[in-house]
Amino acid sequence: MGITNSIQIGPYEILYPLKPPVSPVQQYGQHHLPGRLFVVEGIDGSGKSTQLSLLHKWLETRGYGVVFSEWNSSPLVKDTTKLGKKKKLLTPATFSLIHATDFADRTEHSILPFLKAGAVVLCDRYIYTAFARDAARGMDPDWVRSVYGFAVKPTTAFYFRVPLETAIGRVTGARDGFKYYEAGLDLGLTGDAEDSFRLFQGRILEEYEKMIPEFGLTVIDATLPVEAQQAQVRQIVQCHLDSAKELRIRP
């Protein structure tokens, strides 16, 4: 059950392995905390948040104790991130570290204690978002993976795969303009926000594709109807809940 190849940081028992584990059993092994951790990943406009909120409601109506944690939401760190973004103080390195700090706070306060308590924890974006964005900004991939060495390995990481143009079509209609870092304007690829967004998202998409085999991401075809995707997600989640009846807070 245990993942022997994990490293130990601080008080945590089971952490993300830094190097690919030796055997497939270990690679697909679960952390031994009583809770379950499901995360959704994908580029902007992939529909991952919609899918996660449908899953959230489904789990709640079935009586599980569910906790939701969103990327970049730590109350302790958000003012610093906001300052950095507003004043354009962030470099690729500090962008990476402030998000890692945010993630660490959520791991220490929202994710790990709840997993220990046996909850189902849902994360909208996880370490793979950082790996993809930071690599797209030119950070060394090994360095970033090592920074996040304290992260808990998810039970399942869903990757909502969508062609770039489909995602951009969904996003551009829904919002007015792009933010500086969101569009990757800090990289100086091009002065136009929409062109920059397109180039940056393209780079991120490439990074995600590379991570599918590296981390065994569960790919969901995000061009399918919402209902069809949700049915797949629920089926996979269900398999991991069968052996965890004790998670139910109401029968």
Added chain:
Amino acid sequence: MRQTYGKQLPGMRLSDLPGKLIVIEGTDGAGRSTQINLLKPWLEELGHAVLDTGMTRSRLAGEGIRRAKEGNHLGRVTQSLFYATDFIDRLEKEIVPALRAGFIVLTDRYIYSLIARAMVRGMDAHWIRSIYGVALKPDAVFYLRIGIDDLLPRVVFCHGFDYWESGLDLYPSQDFYEGFCNYQAALLEEFDRLAREYSFEIVDASADAGAVCEQLKRKILEIVEPAHAETPGVKMSETLVHSLADRILAKLTLGGPTSEPERSPAAEAPLTPEPVPVALAPQLQLRRQNRFSV
């Protein structure tokens, strides 16, 4: 060409960094900031441009860390990464630009304090070192070493006990005094390990501030004015000063000649060049001023 301890940050050119990076390290209350306040005007007097920087002074994360430390919500991993954010911001925005402009950077603590604090809080040794692998190797690290017994009176009679300096996040059941002793002892142990790993220059910080400063000045001159240390004129007067000092020492020491054998041949032929005596500092200063006025 400068080096890092491991990886390189994107966009950070390591060539053309002519400045000097000098680190003052030590546990809380060792007198680091006192020394920096003495060294900075002295270096400026010699004609050097100086940048002084230190932990939690970054524009990006300094305020955030201060606010996070006011509450009781700052976890250990989060703390380590918040400090790393602060450090990298200063490295990219202050230290490297200053080194590129030829400044002497005096930094009040560097990655070593951050590693020591993380280690004492149970972080993984490999993890924390890999994060700071992107840091520049400095020109010198002066470790102001002070034992708990010498440190306690300074803390008690200067600013009193502090929650974080007493490690109460680590030892919540202890009082400030117990926490302080345990935490500082653990830090000291970690620092001694780091001193070997990173070859710190150890300076006894239990002496009075003036004496510590004279030691530091002598060592810093070797780094910032190596040309003068090598010029014949300085070398001659150096020998003169040394022979004078030997004579005076011989007269002062009881039974003068018997102390002679203590000077082993190794001590007389050191591997590293002898430091420029502090007594010569005014001369150097004059020379510099002349050079600038031409």
